[in-house]
Amino acid sequence: MTERIESNCPDSAPLLVVGSVAFDNVITPYGEKEHILGGAASYCSLAASYYTQVRMVGVIGNDFGDEHLDRLRSRGIDLEGVQKDDSGPTFFWKGRYHENFNRRDTLDIQLNVFEKFRPDLPDSYKDSNFVLLGNIHPALQMHVLDQLQGSSFVLADTIDLWIEIERKALLDLIKKVNLFVINDTEAEELTEEKNIILAGNKLREMGPETVIIKKGEHGAILFHEDGMFALPAYPVTELRDPTGAGDSFAGALIGRLASRNRSDFQAIKEAMVYATCTASLTVEAFGCDRLESAGVKVIKERSDTLHRLISVN
Amino acid sequence: MTERIESNCPDSAPLLVVGSVAFDNVITPYGEKEHILGGAASYCSLAASYYTQVRMVGVIGNDFGDEHLDRLRSRGIDLEGVQKDDSGPTFFWKGRYHENFNRRDTLDIQLNVFEKFRPDLPDSYKDSNFVLLGNIHPALQMHVLDQLQGSSFVLADTIDLWIEIERKALLDLIKKVNLFVINDTEAEELTEEKNIILAGNKLREMGPETVIIKKGEHGAILFHEDGMFALPAYPVTELRDPTGAGDSFAGALIGRLASRNRSDFQAIKEAMVYATCTASLTVEAFGCDRLESAGVKVIKERSDTLHRLISVN
Numbered sequence: 001m002t003e004r005i006e007s008n009c010p011d012s013a014p015l016l017v018v019g020s021v022a023f024d025n026v027i028t029p030y031g032e033k034e035h036i037l038g039g040a041a042s043y044c045s046l047a048a049s050y051y052t053q054v055r056m057v058g059v060i061g062n063d064f065g066d067e068h069l070d071r072l073r074s075r076g077i078d079l080e081g082v083q084k085d086d087s088g089p090t091f092f093w094k095g096r097y098h099e100n101f102n103r104r105d106t107l108d109i110q111l112n113v114f115e116k117f118r119p120d121l122p123d124s125y126k127d128s129n130f131v132l133l134g135n136i137h138p139a140l141q142m143h144v145l146d147q148l149q150g151s152s153f154v155l156a157d158t159i160d161l162w163i164e165i166e167r168k169a170l171l172d173l174i175k176k177v178n179l180f181v182i183n184d185t186e187a188e189e190l191t192e193e194k195n196i197i198l199a200g201n202k203l204r205e206m207g208p209e210t211v212i213i214k215k216g217e218h219g220a221i222l223f224h225e226d227g228m229f230a231l232p233a234y235p236v237t238e239l240r241d242p243t244g245a246g247d248s249f250a251g252a253l254i255g256r257l258a259s260r261n262r263s264d265f266q267a268i269k270e271a272m273v274y275a276t277c278t279a280s281l282t283v284e285a286f287g288c289d290r291l292e293s294a295g296v297k298v299i300k301e302r303s304d305t306l307h308r309l310i311s312v313n
Numbered sequence: 314m315t316e317r318i319e320s321n322c323p324d325s326a327p328l329l330v331v332g333s334v335a336f337d338n339v340i341t342p343y344g345e346k347e348h349i350l351g352g353a354a355s356y357c358s359l360a361a362s363y364y365t366q367v368r369m370v371g372v373i374g375n376d377f378g379d380e381h382l383d384r385l386r387s388r389g390i391d392l393e394g395v396q397k398d399d400s401g402p403t404f405f406w407k408g409r410y411h412e413n414f415n416r417r418d419t420l421d422i423q424l425n426v427f428e429k430f431r432p433d434l435p436d437s438y439k440d441s442n443f444v445l446l447g448n449i450h451p452a453l454q455m456h457v458l459d460q461l462q463g464s465s466f467v468l469a470d471t472i473d474l475w476i477e478i479e480r481k482a483l484l485d486l487i488k489k490v491n492l493f494v495i496n497d498t499e500a501e502e503l504t505e506e507k508n509i510i511l512a513g514n515k516l517r518e519m520g521p522e523t524v525i526i527k528k529g530e531h532g533a534i535l536f537h538e539d540g541m542f543a544l545p546a547y548p549v550t551e552l553r554d555p556t557g558a559g560d561s562f563a564g565a566l567i568g569r570l571a572s573r574n575r576s577d578f579q580a581i582k583e584a585m586v587y588a589t590c591t592a593s594l595t596v597e598a599f600g601c602d603r604l605e606s607a608g609v610k611v612i613k614e615r616s617d618t619l620h621r622l623i624s625v626n
Contacts, residue, residue, distance in 0.1 A: 100507055194413055196530070197548045217509070218531040219545065230622050232532065232543035235510045269625050309543050310623055312582050 002076030019134025040134030043247035048255030175207035252278035315389030332447025353447030356560035361568030488520035565591035
């Protein structure tokens with residue numbers, strides 16, 4: 001039985017996660033690691049697995065061994081939607097972080113089997129009421145939405161690449177999502193607005209009813225029709241590898257919402273606290289290691305700490 | 314009768330403010346203004362005047378007209394400690410802010426009468442229980458402490474200049490202050506620690522029992538023996554001139570503490586909310602204009618807004 005934050009929420013709904021699965025080589029000021037499990041779908045799914053049942057969709061290549069699938073399975077993640085493509089290796093990314101972790105350079109990228117990936121959903125996934133569209137081409141994100149039956153609460157993430165080369169497809173997509181999550185520099189790029197408050201308001205006018213702008217070490221801001229909410233980052237003192245922090249945030253956020261079967265303002269605020277704490281684990285070690293091993297107790301303790309950190313009274 | 318946030322706090326204590334008085338020429342992407350009232354003591358005193366009785370110490374030159382003194386007087390500020398030096402003009406600063414307001418260049422600086430300034434306290438100020446040492450040479454800040462009778466709660470502010478050329482004097486000073494307020498880049502410079510949480514802890518080890526690190530648009534973090542507190546900035550959408558924001562924050566912060574005659578963890582957190590809201594006014598217009606004219610009602614409304622912005626429930 002997979003350990004979850006609240007093991008018996010009667011209303012708990014499963015979560016569909018779609019995104020990339022990758023092997024990463026990561027270089028940071030603290031060292032270098034090769035061939036580590038990565039990709040948005042991996043981080044999102046592992047983070048969400050602390051909260052609810054995850055249905056994962058992605059593609060893996062002929063170099064993806066059972067030991068990696070077992071890591072995901074052991075967190076109770078349903079892998080029926082993970083396609084195995086034996087025609088080539090798994091998506092590969094190599095990057096280097098700079099001294100203060102604020103910038104990173106992509107040193108190598110090989111799409112491999114990800115190049116031909118189409119996120120076709122198994123029939124058993126099509127009734128999902130909570131959906132996380134991790135960062136992939138916006139047309140593929142839209143393809144997922146087209147397969148869903150019934151109404152879903154949809155969170156979409158993106159990266160600067162799609163803003164630059166697929167702006168039209170991205171703008172079409174975000175009209176159809178409920179919660180759009182984006183970082184501060186991407187928000188500025190997409191809205192051409194430097195003030196983060198105005199950028200958040202502009203993004204909501206573009207379609208999504210709710211927007212979260214992530215600011216890395218400075219936390220995140222929620223823009224919702226019922227109001228705004230600003231949350232600082234968890235006070236991490238041992239930053240080791242920021243890869244996957246944004247994906248972990250998104251996964252835990254909607255995982256928590258699915259576990260409570262809620263998507264109102266109050267529930268999103270509460271889920272952001274868990275999302276922030278879950279993402280704080282990811283950055284404390286290379287790859288998924290700390291996220292995967294931390295356990296429910298640590299996440300709950302961090303949630304208590306974060307609540308105290310922001311409490312005036 | 315000067316309008317204050319709470320007009321009848323029975324325990325209210327007066328606040329001693331020491332710092333520079335200046336005329337500024339400010340250039341921003343929105344325009345340019347010349348010969349506007351500035352300096353740390355002016356901003357600190359005006360901000361604090363919304364909370365308690367202010368005793369101001371500074372020096373003005375032969376170009377400082379009564380109309381400027383009247384602006385301060387009309388906020389009920391006691392000017393007995395403001396020295397008039399007819400041998401030259403008032404301290405002058407000219408600066409230009411860049412596009413995103415994150416950086417500024419000093420284009421001209423003329424110390425004038427400020428060069429020979431010694432902050433000698435009138436006898437009637439020496440019993441002050443709350444003291445704000447605005448940014449001046451750390452040896453002059455120490456000279457103020459030497460004149461105080463009885464125990465005081467002392468807040469000190471500084472700038473990068475003193476970290477660079479008077480590190481020893483600054484380190485001596487902060488051992489004697491209760492609350493040290495510094496911005497993030499200065500904190501990194503003084504502690505040689507990039508991680509802001511570790512920098513805050515290191516600063517406390519250097520002497521001051523309590524430290525606040527200001528992060529501009531990203532808010533501020535309090536480090537106290539009873540815990541940490543992270544507060545986002547007020548969501549300003551009309552940033553016009555950031556000059557004096559830090560001074561306004563410090564002035565309102567200790568002004569609020571003096572008005573309640575408290576300096577415990579809980580009181581400092583509550584005062585940070587008011588300080589953030591008060592500083593948000595300063596940046597919405599050139600110089601002191603908006604800070605001076607906003608009034609108690611607007612500050613209270615912003616305080617309510619900020620409380621809602623950070624409230625999970």
